[in-house]
Amino acid sequence: MRIHLFTFLFLIVSLGQIQAQSFKDKFFRTHGVQFDATLMPSYLTESTPQRVAQYIGGSLIGYHYGLRYNIVELSDNQSIGIGIDPNVGILSAGVFSISETSGLLSASIPIEFSFTTGAGSTYNSSANNGFSIRGGIDLNFVPLFFFDSELNLKNFILFLI
């Protein structure tokens, strides 16, 4: 029994060392700007819930910071990974809204599996260009805050203070 236990611990330590050495080589990060558009149904007012209008918002600009880990590297130019790409929209306003509500700020946290080929797939890739397709679930807060009337400078200042 002691022999088996020793072997087990030895394997764990060995795997841990291998993982520690390879983790950095399979770990990718990205950051940048983004633009997004949102289309969702909305009640015109709380008192008239049967009337549905379209709320259209848009982030003029947003920021995202992504992390990806390559689970499998099929070759130097192909990899399968899992990543998270949380992002925040600086402004998600009802600029085009025909409802009486407006929103401010949006955030989402996509958690995706990815297949990447070419540049960016692995650190050993020598390709100049790459392509990736990703899919998963996205956790959204859109918008983060609401206004009872159209978003304007006055409401924005009142919101800040």
Added chain:
Amino acid sequence: MTLGYYGFGETASLFEMFLRYNFAKNVNSDLSKNEGLLPAIVLTIGFSTVIGY
């Protein structure tokens, strides 16, 4: 609800453009209240190019 993103990202040496589409549907939501977390299926395609070494 539908979300679309058009983003630009940069790793240590790569420049990436991506298009993300979010399949979320919330027909009877009351947007006068913040409903908080809304999960959805998301698909993203990206193109990357080398900008430095």
